[in-house]
Amino acid sequence: MSVAELHGVAKRYGAIEALRGIDLTIERGELLALLGPNGAGKTTAVRILLGLASADSGTAAVFGCPPASQEAKLRRGALLQVAKVPETLRVREHIELFSGYYPNPLPLSETISAAGLKGVENRFFGDLSGGQKQRVLFALAICGNPELLFLEPTIGLDVAVRRGLWAHIRDFVSNGGSVLLTTHYLQEADALADRVAVINRGRIVAEGTPAEIKGRTGHSAGGGLEDAFMELMKENPIEEMVRI
Amino acid sequence: MTRVYWMEAKCEFLKLLRMRSYSLSTVLFPLMFYCFFGLAMGRGQVTGASMPVARYLLATYGAFAVVGATLYAFGVGIAVERGLGWLQVKRASPMPLSAYLVAKAAVSITFGAIVVALLFTLGAVFGEVRMPALQWLALAGTLICGAIPFCALGLAIGNFAGPNSAPATVNMIYLPLAFLAGLWLPIELLPPVLQRIAPFLPTWHFAQIALSVLHAPTKGTTMGHVGALAAFTMIFAGIAWLGNLRESEKMYG
Numbered sequence: 001m002s003v004a005e006l007h008g009v010a011k012r013y014g015a016i017e018a019l020r021g022i023d024l025t026i027e028r029g030e031l032l033a034l035l036g037p038n039g040a041g042k043t044t045a046v047r048i049l050l051g052l053a054s055a056d057s058g059t060a061a062v063f064g065c066p067p068a069s070q071e072a073k074l075r076r077g078a079l080l081q082v083a084k085v086p087e088t089l090r091v092r093e094h095i096e097l098f099s100g101y102y103p104n105p106l107p108l109s110e111t112i113s114a115a116g117l118k119g120v121e122n123r124f125f126g127d128l129s130g131g132q133k134q135r136v137l138f139a140l141a142i143c144g145n146p147e148l149l150f151l152e153p154t155i156g157l158d159v160a161v162r163r164g165l166w167a168h169i170r171d172f173v174s175n176g177g178s179v180l181l182t183t184h185y186l187q188e189a190d191a192l193a194d195r196v197a198v199i200n201r202g203r204i205v206a207e208g209t210p211a212e213i214k215g216r217t218g219h220s221a222g223g224g225l226e227d228a229f230m231e232l233m234k235e236n237p238i239e240e241m242v243r244i
Numbered sequence: 245m246t247r248v249y250w251m252e253a254k255c256e257f258l259k260l261l262r263m264r265s266y267s268l269s270t271v272l273f274p275l276m277f278y279c280f281f282g283l284a285m286g287r288g289q290v291t292g293a294s295m296p297v298a299r300y301l302l303a304t305y306g307a308f309a310v311v312g313a314t315l316y317a318f319g320v321g322i323a324v325e326r327g328l329g330w331l332q333v334k335r336a337s338p339m340p341l342s343a344y345l346v347a348k349a350a351v352s353i354t355f356g357a358i359v360v361a362l363l364f365t366l367g368a369v370f371g372e373v374r375m376p377a378l379q380w381l382a383l384a385g386t387l388i389c390g391a392i393p394f395c396a397l398g399l400a401i402g403n404f405a406g407p408n409s410a411p412a413t414v415n416m417i418y419l420p421l422a423f424l425a426g427l428w429l430p431i432e433l434l435p436p437v438l439q440r441i442a443p444f445l446p447t448w449h450f451a452q453i454a455l456s457v458l459h460a461p462t463k464g465t466t467m468g469h470v471g472a473l474a475a476f477t478m479i480f481a482g483i484a485w486l487g488n489l490r491e492s493e494k495m496y497g
Contacts, residue, residue: 013493013494050336051335051336052332052335052336052492053492053493054492070338073336073337073338074338077337078333078336078337080329080332080333080336081329082328082329082330082332082333083328083329084324084325084328084329084330084407085330085333086259086325086330088258088259088260088262088263089255089258089259089262093255093258094255096251097251097252097255098337098339100247100248100251101248101337101338101339102338124262137333140333140337144337144338150336
C-alpha cells in the first residue's frame with residue numbers, strides 16, 4: 001500500500017523545468033532513496049510532497065490527502081536542512097513545542113532517547129555541536145510519532161553520529177514506518193535503501209533495488225552504487241542548472 | 245488547540261527574551277532616549293502645548309517603543325526564520341500558521357507593553373508626570389492597540405528582506421519613521437518641510453492619537469487617524485501577502 005505518491009508531476013520555475021512529469025510511489029514499510037545530483041529536482045519533489053510548493057500539473061498525495069492538508073501533516077515528519085534554528089531555546093523546549101503540534105506525540109523522554117539527546121536536553125540549541133543539532137532536527141521529525149519520514153542528506157556529520165542516525169532510521173522502517181531519503185550521498189542510499197529512484201534533469205531515469213540499479217548498468221555485485229550512478233549520469237548528461 | 249497557541253507564544257517569548265540583540269535594544273533605546281530628551285532636558289514646557297516635555301514625550305516615546313518591539317520581532321525575526329529555512333520546517337509541520345503569527349504579535353506587543361510600563365515609571369518617578377489613573381490607562385491602551393499596523397509592516401518587511409540585511413532594513417525604515425513623525429522631538433520643532441511629510445507616515449497618525457489622549461494639541465481627528473492606520477494595515481498586509489506568494493515560487497536546489 002502506498003503512503004505517498006506523485007503522478008505525472010511537473011514543476012517549472014521561470015525558464016527552469018525542475019520536474020518534467022515524474023511518477024514516484026513510497027510504499028508502507030520501505031525506505032526509498034531519491035538519488036540525484038544537485039539541481040536534479042530532488043528538493044522540488046520533496047517540497048511538493050511536503051506541501052511547501054504546488055505542482056504545475058499532475059497530482060501529489062500523502063496518505064491519500066493533499067500534501068498541505070493537516071491530515072497529511074499529522075502523519076508525517078520531516079528532517080530538512082536548515083541553515084539556522086532559533087538558538088536561544090533549549091533542546092527540551094524545541095521538542096516540547098513540536099510535540100504539542102500532534103495529538104498523540106511520543107513521550108518527551110522517548111523522543112529524547114531515540115534521538116540520542118540524553119544529557120543535553122537543557123542546553124541551548126546554539127550551544128550544541130553540529131551532530132547534536134542534527135539530532136535535534138531528527139527529534140523534531142519523529143516526535144509526532146509519524147508513519148512517514150522525509151529525510152535530507154546527513155552531510156557534515158561525523159561517522160559515529162551518522163551511523164547512530166542510520167540505526168534509528170532502520171528501526172523506524174522495521175517497525176512499519178516509511179521513509180523518503182533524498183540524497184546525493186550514495187553510500188547512504190546503498191546502506192539504507194530498499195529501493196532507489198535516480199532522478200536527473202527532472203525525470204526519474206532508473207528505479208529499483210540498489211542491486212538492480214547496479215546490475216542495470218552492468219556493474220556486478222562487487223561494484224558500488226556510485227559507479228552505477230556515474231554510468232546513469234553519462235547516459236543522461238547533467239544539464240547546467242541555473243541556481244537562484 | 246489553544247494549547248498550541250500558548251506554547252508557541254511561550255517559546256517565542258523565551259526566545260526573544262534571551263536574544264539580547266532584541267530584548268536589550270527594544271527596552272534600552274526608548275528608555276535611554278526618554279531619559280535624554282524627556283527627563284534630562286525636559287523640565288520646560290512644550291511650545292504651543294501647556295504641558296511639560298516629560299509628559300508630552302511619554303506618548304511619543306511610548307509609540308517609539310511599541311513600533312520598535314513589533315518591527316524588530318516581525319521584520320528581523322521572520323526574515324531570518326524564513327530566509328534560513330526554519331520557517332519551512334515549521335510549515336511542513338502541523339503547526340497552524342496562525343499560531344506562528346499570533347504568537348509573534350502577542351509577544352512583541354507584550355515587549356512593547358513592558359517598555360511602556362518602564363517608561364511610565366520613569367516619567368512618574370523622575371519626570372514628575374501626574375495624571376488621573378484613567379488617563380494613564382487610556383494612554384497605555386492606545387499605545388498597545390497602536391502596535392497592530394506595525395505588526396503588519398514588520399510582516400511585510402520580514403517577507404521581503406534577506407536574513408542578513410533585515411536588521412539594517414528595519415533600522416532604515418524604523419528610525420526615519422520615528423523621527424519624521426515627531427516621536428523623538430515634538431514635531432513642531434522639525435522644519436516645516438519635514439512636517440508636511442508627517443501625515444503620510446503611519447507613525448504620525450499613531451502619535452497624534454496617543455497625544456490626544458494627553459490633551460496635547462494635535463492635528464486631525466482621532467477617527468481620521470484610526471482610519472488612516474487601518475488603511476496602512478491593509479496596505480502592509482497586502483505587501484506581506486505578495487512577499488509570501490513570491491516565497492512559494494522560489495526555487496530550492
